[in-house]
Amino acid sequence: MSDADQRTVLVTGATGNIGRHIVATLAAAGHPVRAASRHRPTDPAAATSHVPFDWHDPATHQPAVDGVHAVYLMPPPASADPVGQVGAFLDLAQDAGVRRIVLLSSSAVRTGDPGPGQLHATIADRLPQWTVLRPSWFMHNFVGAHPHAHSILRDGEIVTATGDGRVGFIDAADIAAVAVRALTDPTPHNAEHLLTGPQTHSYADVAAMISEVSGRPVRHRTVDADTMRHRLADLGIPHGFAALLAGMDAAIAAGSEDRTTSTVADVTGRAPTSLRDFCTAHAAHWRPI
Numbered sequence: 022m023s024d025a026d027q028r029t030v031l032v033t034g035a036t037g038n039i040g041r042h043i044v045a046t047l048a049a050a051g052h053p054v055r056a057a058s059r060h061r062p063t064d065p066a067a068a069t070s071h072v073p074f075d076w077h078d079p080a081t082h083q084p085a086v087d088g089v090h091a092v093y094l095m096p097p098p099a100s101a102d103p104v105g106q107v108g109a110f111l112d113l114a115q116d117a118g119v120r121r122i123v124l125l126s127s128s129a130v131r132t133g134d135p136g137p138g139q140l141h142a143t144i145a146d147r148l149p150q151w152t153v154l155r156p157s158w159f160m161h162n163f164v165g166a167h168p169h170a171h172s173i174l175r176d177g178e179i180v181t182a183t184g185d186g187r188v189g190f191i192d193a194a195d196i197a198a199v200a201v202r203a204l205t206d207p208t209p210h211n212a213e214h215l216l217t218g219p220q221t222h223s224y225a226d227v228a229a230m231i232s233e234v235s236g237r238p239v240r241h242r243t244v245d246a247d248t249m250r251h252r253l254a255d256l257g258i259p260h261g262f263a264a265l266l267a268g269m270d271a272a273i274a275a276g277s278e279d280r281t282t283s284t285v286a287d288v289t290g291r292a293p294t295s296l297r298d299f300c301t302a303h304a305a306h307w308r309p310i
């Protein structure tokens with residue numbers, strides 16, 4: 022039986038917050054999976070299924086998609102205009118027989134918006150089986166490699182241009198659980214999924230919760246969108262993408278993310294993780310030494 026017959030799933034961003042959960046879930050279920058990333062995953066199950074994949078090295082694309090049925094597609098990171106790169110990849114993928122794409126987008130990106138928003142229609146127009154995941158902001162931004170995680174540990178603060186705006190923060194594992202269903206359900210979803218956690222919180226709420234569970238004093242410092250844009254650019258984020266992110270903060274301040282949906286529970290059959298449970302589970306990460 023060929024790979025395609027076995028419905029192999031290619032997972033891009035396989036070492037990332039969401040991708041590693043997707044690979045682990047598929048591998049544990051015995052589903053054929055290919056873990057695509059530049060670096061080799063450390064998890065043994067993912068390492069054995071690893072294929073080198075770099076958005077900026079087209080020579081890695083064909084071997085990754087050969088014999089694949091479905092792709093979890095994380096667009097090129099930090100790109101404000103990913104349509105060209107993703108379009109060329111889709112040409113290869115469709116020629117190789119890929120039938121289903123599950124695209125990672127964002128709750129802040131609407132179909133038809135410039136840049137990443139153009140990908141929604143591209144996927145829906147070109148693939149017979151498609152899903153667009155539009156998650157809210159990740160709880161994992163407060164741990165790991167994200168600028169918020171660094172500033173919590175270094176300065177005891179989270180800096181945003183979100184004011185008192187509220188966000189339906191979501192656990193990456195819940196996004197991955199929806200992605201696995203979209204990749205493997207016999208009936209394709211052919212839908213956009215707007216994904217949030219169970220409640221909305223302001224960044225001041227997040228800072229207070231981290232302080233409470235860890236004992237490390239953390240505050241939220243709000244700045245204007247232009248200051249935020251410069252701050253992100255100074256951290257090495259490309260200028261176009263820094264402007265996009267600062268604009269999203271301004272939209273949050275105006276209330277754009279003050280909403281929750283039941284989609285995680287509707288698709289997976291279980292309630293999404295709350296921010297409090299996430300913070301409690303990660304308290305050791307922030308605890309002062």
Ligand SMILES: NC(=O)c1ccc[n+]([C@@H]2O[C@H](COP(=O)([O-])OP(=O)(O)OC[C@H]3O[C@@H](n4cnc5c(N)ncnc54)[C@H](OP(=O)(O)O)[C@@H]3O)[C@@H](O)[C@H]2O)c1
Pocket residue numbers: 033034035036037038039040057058059060061074075076077095096097098099125126127128156157158159162
């Ligand atoms: N953070 C948020 O709150 C939020 C909210 C909504 C949507 N999003 C979206 O989520 C995505 C980030 O997801 P995530 O947190 O899972 O990412 P992540 O944890 O930062 O992981 C990034 C993944 O991409 C891979 N990667 C990096 N550069 C690459 C390249 N040039 N070619 C191929 N692979 C590359 C990395 O592996 P290697 O380094 O090994 O290649 C890694 O597996 C972005 O598309 C963002 O727009 C984020």
